[in-house]
Amino acid sequence: MKFTDLAAETWEGLDANRGRSLLTVLGIVIGISAVIAMTALIGGVKQGLMGQLGLSQARMVYMNVYGSQQMTQDDLPKIQEGLDDYESVTGLVYGQGTATSDKQSVDAQVMGVEPVYFSIAGMKLVSGRTFSTSESKAGATVVMLDEAGAHQLFGDATDVAGRKIRINGIEYTVAGVLQSTQNLGNTVVMYAPLKTVTTRIAGRAMLDQAIGIAKEGTDMDALVQKTTSWLASYYNIPSDEIENSVYVQSMKTYVDQLNSYMATFQLLMTAVASISLLVGGIGIMNMMLTNVTERIREIGLRKALGARSSDITKQFLLESITLTLAGGVIGMVVGYLGAYALSGLASNLLNQGSGSMTITPAIEPEAVAVATGICVLIGVIFGYYPARRAAKLDPVESLHYQ
DSSP, rough: OOHHHHHHHHHHHTTTTTHHHHHHHHHHHHHHHHHHHHHHHHHHHHHHHHHHOTTTTGGGEEEEEOOSOBTTTHHHHHHHHHTTHHHEEEEEEEEEEEEOOOOOOEEEEEEOTHHHHHHHHHOOOEOOOOOOOHHHHOOOEEEEEHHHHHHHHHOOOOSSOEEEEEEEEEEEEEEEEEEEOOOOOHHHHHHHHHHHIIIISSSSBOOSEEEEEETTTOOOHHHHHHHHHHHHHHHHOOOOGGHEEEEEEEEHHHHHHHHHHHHHOOOOOOHHHHHHHHHHHHHHHHHHHHHHHHHHHHHHHHHHOOOOOHHHHHHHHHHHHHHHHHHHHHHHHHHHHHHHHHHHHHHHHHHHSSSOOOOOOOOHHHHHHHHHHHHHHHHHHHHHHHHHHHTSHHHHHHHHHH
């Protein structure tokens, strides 16, 4: 039997029960669209979170020392000199204050950083400039706002460079505006030179944290151990106090945990969506068994005219596969549209306040291939039994069937 004839017979069989076929396809559409939408959405969330961490997030190492010995800005060049696996080492200090413009007065968290911090953290400049190395060394009274803070203080985030604000009564010049990455409610996030914050805002020389960016190809796990040992030696910390006195954590650990959480969540969502596919497959088997019962006389007539059992099997199997593929194609379209809708909703929810995370669905060709394979597999599995049942019918008994 030619494939064209087989395809024509398949179409006629499905078209004769158009309403039933559409309802059967619906179960596959729901299952495939759920799988595609959740896969694309979770991939988009993952990419968004990775983007928030910065381009070099996997090479970042956070470190600190607690107790009587604490890190200061003067220790940073010594750490980099003693640990040559680091490309750069910078410090971070948190300060609190009240920021006042000519329009508004708000609570502010001022982060003392060096210029290299912005590239390490992958932060994007919206307008203006970052403060310079010379300003950082001099402890200049310059500050950078995030978008949400600029809106709160000036009502705009694009034309604030060079304007003045006061932090704890001291006047600062706004150098530029960064894309918002943190949501602290009504508290505005600002960035100022590390020396400025330690001397004028935080009032202490100790760092809250040191951040190292490792060289390309460095074994991060080995570097964490090496850094821990070096810091313990440098600060003369006894071996029995290292665990409680030295903190060294690779960002790779957080990235691995994020990947693990996302994979677990995706597996859970796929399992839930698979239930819809199973129900859809059962619906296809039920429809095909009904078709076989309704077309017993047709099957008997075709066999009497010379059709082989394999021809009957192919016809009903192709009908089943056609139903699942049609459901799969529609499901993929609906799934991707749903992923974009859910991504927009998730972005709006995450960005309430001072967030700026944009979620774009991660549409991967592999997902399309897997969805197509699932559709064919469902069609074969749930269509094989009805097809074989039709092929085994006796032609004489079938012709006498009422």
